[in-house]
Amino acid sequence: MVQRANNEAVARGSEMARNGVQFQKGLSEPQFDDLYGTEEQCRQAVFDWRWPQGFVCPSCGHRGHCALKRRTLYQCNACRRQTSLTAGTIYAASKLPLRIWFRAMYHLTQSKGGISSIELGRRLGVTQTTAWKLKHKLMQVMMERDNSKRLTGRIEMDDAYLGGERSGGKRGRGSPGKTPIVAAVETTPEGKPVRLKLRQVKGFRRKEIKRLACRTIHPGSTVVSDGLSCFRGVADAGCTHQPIRTGSGRKAALTPAFKWVNTALGNIKTALTGTYRAIRQKHVSRYLAEFEYRFNRRYDLAAMMPRLGWAAVRTQPMPYRLLKLADHRA
Numbered sequence: 001m002v003q004r005a006n007n008e009a010v011a012r013g014s015e016m017a018r019n020g021v022q023f024q025k026g027l028s029e030p031q032f033d034d035l036y037g038t039e040e041q042c043r044q045a046v047f048d049w050r051w052p053q054g055f056v057c058p059s060c061g062h063r064g065h066c067a068l069k070r071r072t073l074y075q076c077n078a079c080r081r082q083t084s085l086t087a088g089t090i091y092a093a094s095k096l097p098l099r100i101w102f103r104a105m106y107h108l109t110q111s112k113g114g115i116s117s118i119e120l121g122r123r124l125g126v127t128q129t130t131a132w133k134l135k136h137k138l139m140q141v142m143m144e145r146d147n148s149k150r151l152t153g154r155i156e157m158d159d160a161y162l163g164g165e166r167s168g169g170k171r172g173r174g175s176p177g178k179t180p181i182v183a184a185v186e187t188t189p190e191g192k193p194v195r196l197k198l199r200q201v202k203g204f205r206r207k208e209i210k211r212l213a214c215r216t217i218h219p220g221s222t223v224v225s226d227g228l229s230c231f232r233g234v235a236d237a238g239c240t241h242q243p244i245r246t247g248s249g250r251k252a253a254l255t256p257a258f259k260w261v262n263t264a265l266g267n268i269k270t271a272l273t274g275t276y277r278a279i280r281q282k283h284v285s286r287y288l289a290e291f292e293y294r295f296n297r298r299y300d301l302a303a304m305m306p307r308l309g310w311a312a313v314r315t316q317p318m319p320y321r322l323l324k325l326a327d328h329r330a
Helices: 002-017 029-036 038-051 098-110 116-122 126-146 207-214 229-234 256-278 280-296 303-312
Strands: 063-070 074-075 081-083 154-163 178-187 193-200 222-225 240-243
Touching: 002 280, 029 098, 029 256, 038 098, 074 229, 098 116, 098 126, 098 303, 116 126, 126 280, 126 303, 154 256, 178 207, 178 256, 178 280, 193 207, 193 280, 207 229, 207 240, 222 229, 229 240, 256 280
Parallel strands: 154 222, 222 240
Antiparallel strands: 063 074, 074 081, 154 178, 178 193
16 A cells, blocks of 8 residues: 555656646647548638638628639639639649648647658658648748747847768868857746747857847847857847856856757757758758747647648748748748
8 A cells, every 4th residue: 555655656746747848738640630631621721711700802802702613713793803712822833732731731830850851751642842842831931920029038049050061171160061040048037938039140240149139139138148259249239138158068058047048959959960860051041940930839739730820821922943042032
């Protein structure tokens, strides 16, 4: 009896120690199939996301319409313009069924470490090239959705590099092939992480950090960073800067003031290495946006899928010729 009581106490203790975010149920595959298993269900979901109050003509704003069944179009009764369900959205001009798009959204939102285009193609039954297009269009939705939202309050900020030469050549900050990025985590007064920003920068220069802070941080916020001189740029953007000299090495990474930004950077580097092995520098911003999007919505994993679908119908089409360009040019 005593042993059983001890075992039950240990079990209760382990349950209390579990992280609620990590152990949430999310959206299971059977639940996904019940909600979006057929093409008709997917079409209805897109209609509801795009026109929650009923059809609205994109040309004149009139609500009266008729559905052309043979061509699956909606025709406005006022101006007679014909509109497809996916025109003007990220799904535009795609020959794939919407259920394939929805399955891709499911994998991107429910996979904590991301999913490569090769693995995504296997699961969807399409080629790697098609899966790559799908993935990057959806990552474009994620990037545009979070682009205008700014951090506020107390913010942890740190610099990092992605990639670089694996063998030979120069080592350290000057190594060729390294992509400089900046991570910033907004925290509560109690020190809990709220939102994450990940941005690729041209270099760790004061003007570059000022430009970044003006776009991503509300003036008046308090930014905590290490002693790197470039971070003085946040003060030029109207923020309060609190530099903490940490030195270098493992001890610096364990500094309590940078707990969450270092945790986020560690998880991102591990996922990028384990999932993708390598990514092209010109597309780094989209991959960062994918991790940022999932982190900022981590408290409701099941809702992440419909939220991405809602944003997708409000994102302009992204043809393949633009996807292939560098992110800032696209």
